[in-house]
Amino acid sequence: MSGLEQLYQQIIMDHSKSPHGYGLTEGDVTSHQRNPVCGDEVTLALRWSADGTRVEEVAWEGSGCSISQASASLFATLATLAAEDAEAGNAWTPDDLQAFIDEFREALRSRGQIPLDEERFGDAAALSGVSKFVARVKCAMLAWVAAEDLLTRKAAGS
Amino acid sequence: MTLSPAPYAGGVTEAAPFSSAELEHIRAQFPILRRDLHGHPLLYLDSAATAQKPSRVIEAEATFYREANAAVHRGAHTLAGEATELYEDARGTVARFLAVNDDEVIFTSNATEGLNLIAYAIGNASLGRGGAAAAPYALREGDEIVVTELEHHANLIPWQELAARTGATLRFIPVDDSGAIDVDAATGVIGARTRILAVSHVSNVTGAHSPLETLVPLARAAGALVVLDACQSAPHLPLRPRELDVDVAVFSGHKLYGPTGIGVLYGRAELLNALPPFLTGGSMITTVTMEGAEYLPAPQRFEPGTPRIAQAIGLAEAIRFVDELGFDRIAATEHQLGARLLAGLAELPGIRVLGAGIDAPRVALASVVVDGVHAHDAGQVLDNVGIAARVGHHCAQPLHRRLGVTASLRVSAGVHTTADEIDQAVAAIAGVRHFFGLTGENA
Secondary structure, X not given: OOHHHXXXXXXXXXXXXXXOOEOOOOOOOEEEEEEOOOXXXXXXXXXXXXXXXXXXXXXXXXXXXXXXXXXXXXXXXXHHHHHHOHHHOOOOOHHHHHHHHHHHHHHHOOOOOOOOOHHHHHHHHHHHHHHHOHHXXXXXXXXXXXXXXXXXXXXXXX | OOOOXXXXXXOOOOOOOOOHHXXXXXHHOOHHHHOEEOOEEOEEOEXXXXXXXXXXXXXXXXXXXXXXXXXOOOOXXXXXXXXXHHHHHHXXXXXXXXXXXXXXXXXXXXXXXXXXXXXXXXXHHHOOOOHHHHHHHOOOOOXXXXXXXXXXXXXXXXXXXXXXXXXXXXXXXXXXXXXXXXXXXXXXHOOOOXXXXXXXXXXXXXXXXXXXXXXXXXXXXXXXXXXXXXXXXXXXXXXXXXXXXXXXXXXXXXXXXXXXXXXXXXXXXXXXXXXXXXXXXXOOEEEEOOOOEEEOOOOHHHOOOOOOHHHHHXXXXXXXXXXXXXXXXXXXXXXXXXXXXXXXXXXXXXXXXXXXXXXXXXXXXXXXXXXXXXXXXXXXXXXXXXXXXEEEOOOOHHHHHHOOOOOEEEEXXXXXXXXXXXXXXXXXXHHHHHHOOOOOOOO
């Protein structure tokens, strides 16, 4: 696979064309993240369980390059799959989510040294290829940074 | 040193474009062109962001550090004297390049600083600094500053801030649906209240020449100062602030094959000597007491602190480089490249070129939007074959917003660009939609 094909894997192309989790509703608590370099935008919401301990759904809207949009879609998919497995206790707690964000960031900043674990990240592991393209890491991080911002605000009680 | 006489004044030229042998000779002077990107020879089409440097510029800067480095305008040792002479020689080279006087040339760190310098000097005059001499330039409520809708942020935000500080109003001349400055609308914007017109010489997004022949007389009739952002013209056209009848012109060194960290502000001598300083400190004063200071005339008034000595010397070498190539021949070559680029792009389905059509006067630059593909993704496809092109809003968000896009892909030529490279870029752009699975007219 050429570098370009590693970056634009079919999964990424598919998610950028048919995004998952797209669509916010009134009342969503959102974080808006923007890449000032290219104008990519992602506005993301974490929808929590009634007791506020688990992520039931990730919803988002945005515009921009295929990497930024596919990454938001793949993040939403990953959260949904975990929530659908909720009876097994797999829906994300704040700590689970933070662990995913940390691992994602570490892999994306590794310049191709650390691949995303396919067992944990599922289809989102296709974003591993981005880490060799330093200028694109910020695109892929947008949705995840939005989620982190929401976590920080939740922890601060706002 | 003397620069060659420069009778060529811009526009259509009869001069011959560079021959292939001449282009080879030019290209050989740019060491970076020998490197590869992803297994392809580097094809650099981002000169509008920053130009590559010929060896002689790199050497001029290094030679200064190796052989003559000293602080200028202070100290009495021999080295200090030599460094001062080299620095002031560089100023003289810039002055002859612009056909202005030496003391009308201020070295800044870049063009952005030049625009802030003039905006802050006027802002300080508006606060009463500079006394009676500066008073005619003071702004107050009811005064208007006029820009255009296609300005680079560097020629917009300093004026927004100046308006906010002084109570003046910022107005703009709109662009039409193609992205060209709406000349007819200008008469309704520039008027009796206009105190400053700030406009770019050539757009960094569309590559089009601004209609200065219309805008400047309107500003003159209103008694307004005219500030020219010449960043995108200085590398391509002869820049003659006096012939253009502008009061201030700024450009950056790094877009003109010179070093980063150096820019130039030209200002009419009586304007510069009437305005209070922007940045203050050492090397710009006559007398300092604990209560206040008196300032030297321009250029020292606007060059506080240790200046950018090596960078100024590098810039002077870059100016000698383009001067020896000859602006008439640069313009003739780039005109052909620009026409080839625009004609090639016009053939491609699903590609929109921002700005007026092929026939509008322009430099060899084009920004395109690929239908269905974000500029960032399009740029990645070019990068994959070694083509360095710019993606994003090019520091012109309002223009992109006006044209209904958030970002575009820009290719821009330099003196080392060949027709074959333009063809390769057009072919690579043609391949973008294919790569993303969007082929055919209706995809």
